[in-house]
Amino acid sequence: MIIALLRTPARIRGGIMLESATHVGLQVTDGPLSIDQFGAESARIGRAIADRYHRYHIETEEVDDADPLPHRFLVKVGKVGLAKLIGKESLKYFGQFDVILARPCTYGVFSGPVGGFVPKPKLCVGCLRCEVQHPDFVKVLPNPDLLKLGDSYTTHGHIAAIDEEAKKGMVPVRGQGYRGRFGGPGFDGMLTDMSEIVRPSRDGIHGRELIGTAVDIGGKPMHLSFDSNGKLSGSTPEMFTIQVPFIFDLPPGDLGTPQLASVVDSTSRRIDTLACLDAHTVARLGLDAPNIVPVLDNTEASRASEFPNARLIELRSSPGRPWGWDAAGFDIATEATDAMIGIRIHFEEGWQDRMSQAVESGVKVIHLLADLHGCGSDGTFVTELFKEAHLLLLEQGRRDTVTLFGGGGIVGADHVPKAIISGLDAVTLDLPVLFALQGRSNGSLRQRKQVSGTLPRHLDRDWAEQRLTNLCGSWRDQLLEILGAMGIREVRRLRGEFGRSMVVKHLEDEAFEGIAGYVGGDC
Amino acid sequence: MAMLQDLVDAYKGKIVKPSDALLHKTTHLIQDGMNARAFGEYEKPKALGDARWTDELILSTWYMAETGEVPDKLNFKTGKSDGGFDRLDFQFLPESDWLEHSEAIDTKLPLNRRGDKKNKIEIDIPWYGGGMSYGSVSVNVMMSRAKNAKQWNSFMSTGEGGYPPELYELKENVITQVATGYFGVEEETIQAAPIIEFKYAQGAKPGLGGHLLAAKAGEEVAKLRGSVPFVSLFSPFPFHSTYSVEDHSKHLDWIETVNPKAILSVKVSTPHDVDMVAVGSYYAGAHIIHLDGGYGGTGAAPEIAKKNIAMPIELAIPKVHKFLQKEGVRDKVTIIASGGVRTADDIAKAIALGADGCVLGTTDLVGMGCTRCSNCEGGPSGRGCPWGLTTTDIELQEWVQQDWGAKRLDNLYTAMQWRLRDILRKLGLSNVRELRGRTDLLKYIGKEAGE
Known part of the structure; x- marks a missing residue:
């Protein structure tokens, strides 16, 4: 006897019609089932279905760059200006090296033994604190090499977004509101x-x-057709x-x-x-x-x-x-x-x-x-x-x-x-x-x-x-x-x-x- | 996880409050640098600004926050987003018909129009501060905003992050927000507030709820939110007890039971049926319908949501205004607009389109130094905003001192009120409430050939 619907995937032209269909392999028995047998068989089928369940998910994993895009920003630091600042602050905050050596960047652009003398523009996120604090010797510039990527439709913004998505596999999340144009074409x-x-x-x-x-x-088909015996007669x-x-x-x-x-x-x-x-x-x-x-x-x-x-x-x-x-x-x-x-x-x-x-x-x-x-x-x-x-x-x-x-x-x-x-x-x-x-x-x-x-x-x-x-x-x-x-x-x-x-x-x-x-x- | 562990370690000793000398050095360098840029002593930073907040809008906001006056060499009115507020302008009267400078121009805005027995609240300016939670911003920023709100007989909202104890001294000017995670929602915080704001959705991420990243959910934040330190916090979407206007009405009844005098604001984003949502909220008992447009600010949101989901506020205001007029309830409810409102000009345009007033968020932050670098959620450092705004980092948050922040906002609001009055004067209006829905006073600036 049959105690559950057979859910065999319908094969068509080498493919599977419904991926969610699950073949659970019924055990056909002779004669009526006892309540206990019914329960045990139901549990077995349920377990089989549950074990076969797979929730679709794409496994992402951050990967390194092979040929990184040009970084968003260029950071230019005037070495003379920085030296002057250090000299001035050495006198002002004499002996307080934590103050003298404190730099405005929390991202590490100026970190390392020689500090701002060898900035690391690849770490720059464009907060501009350095440029605001030290307008006389720090400049942060949009990188023209990035801006010229793509064309009028597929812009450098699209390319940078795809690059980030392919690198991290995550939904890009950022602070602050929308930065672009109001509506737009396309x-x-x-x-x-x-x-x-x-x-x-x-x-x-x-x-x-x-x-x-x-x-x-x-x-x-837009509708199903049946013959006089109630069997499907049209296309499926x-x-x-x-x-x-x-x-x-x-x-x-x-x-x-x-x-x-x-x-x-x-x-x-x-x-x-x-x-x-x-x-x-x-x-x-x-x-x-x-x-x-x-x-x-x-x-x-x-x-x-x-x-x-x-x-x-x-x-x-x-x-x-x-x-x-x-x-x-x-x-x-x-x-x-x-x-x-x-x-x-x-x-x-x-x-x-x-x-x-x-x-x-x-x-x-x-x-x-x-x-x-x-x-x-x-x-x-x-x-x-x-x-x-x-x-x-x-x-x-x-x-x-x-x-x-x-x-x-x-x-x-x-x-x-x-x-x-x-x-x-x-x-x-x-x-x-x-x-x-x-x-x-x-x-x-x-x-x-x-x-x-x-x-x-x-x-x-x-x-x-x-x-x-x-x-x-x-x-x-x-x-x-x-x-x-x-x-x-x-x-x-x-x-x-x-x-x-x-x-x-x-x-x-x-x-x-x-x-x-x-x-x-x-x- | 390694970065998070570093942060936890850092909080346990490595990152400490700055010494007086370091605080002195850093705050002076930041403040002097902002002024030097705003006053034009140096060229505009090449990497500053975007289409919505141009370099000139940011610098002019800094100028106003420092001086209390509008600049004459910077565009402080519009951005370059090529639409919405940036394509609208006013049809001023001939100069001979302008009101005299000596004439008093009223900028007061009543918030309770229902004629019920709840608080009769009137603010001196047609805007107040939007919700920014403790955790997304520091206590210093919250207190700066609250102090300024008191100065201007206006308000600022807690956002959904609890009610830092310091705020109680300013509770008459603080709105308690109730959002889907119920962070910081307690009997005391409901009873303390003259206005309770239900946040159904946020313009920058409508339909998506909120997410405070683990790095920003430090010990103090966790304490106020009743959570575990350094564990990500979600505000789900939607309220899981609200699936109809009737459910919404029950929410408002609940607040009324706890604080019978509080007036009720309902913050929603701007879907296609925002007009229906608004009228439903009115009939549920809302005094304020707060529309938060799609281009609004956030501490963290998926980029795809900011740009694409729901409509910009400029397009939602007239839709709601006209619909409430047709329903015959427009004069019984206050419409507050936010989400991309940046300047006094934007506020005046929003009112002319049909709002009663506005809510500001990003403008406040820009006034205190924000450059809109978009690293509020933590950025690569995980420490949050390097300007000390959207962070609870022990060191960084000190860059914004409360009195300095409050004074900056006071100056900014002074300049903005001046500009709002200037617009009204040139339109021949002696009262900001007369501007509501006057689209006949607006004009649309079309594109020039080749634009």
């Missing part, structure tokens, strides 16, 4: 909401209640689950080295997410695995069969062919593999039609791509583009039949929830990988193909994996902060929840309406 023009009192969930630093960050990849969900709503995308430009492929492979496996890699690289390095998403040109769709372990394979447009949808390529790939086939669609003119056609043809994963400044070819920012894609599928009544990935312009932890609010299921990471590994970019950071960068010369795989893991841990924890403030218990519920965001422009219109000179929040 993601900065969106605020996330919070609930003042209604909310049972809190995780993050308090770690009490679970907030889920898992997302399902694939599609499920074809999904697998990853534990974070971000995946690694194809490294842009010239970054797709075997070294980097190896690092994103091991990191994505470790944190249970996906890594998109060029199919040739996957084949050459033997990386075929459930966490790897080989990316094939449409013209090579038949090669999908070469990746039997992949759960998802993406097709991209071939050089010289129109962007996006290629029905023939999809059909060939579908024939060649049991894996899901995803389609990469750039936000070029006509992307809406291509996406609709792809979904109509049964594509379960659409990977939308803007440029690395987060813009489509017409200049529209991704928050609007993702929203449009999401709403289009909603209008067509098939939003749940497809998973939307989106990438381009995601360079900060806050961009993840904002992109999901805009309609995505998961975001794809590109440039953050470079900066997490303390790489440096050269030139434009806008067009994927033109990105050029260098990674540290001796890229230790363990070091690099920990850096990427730290970044993911930090971003996940920051996502928890955002979800916790909203009182949302799982990230899947955030998808397309525009009401959980506030657009600064709209708020300004409401607040400043009627004030002389105000003509719209963007002006």
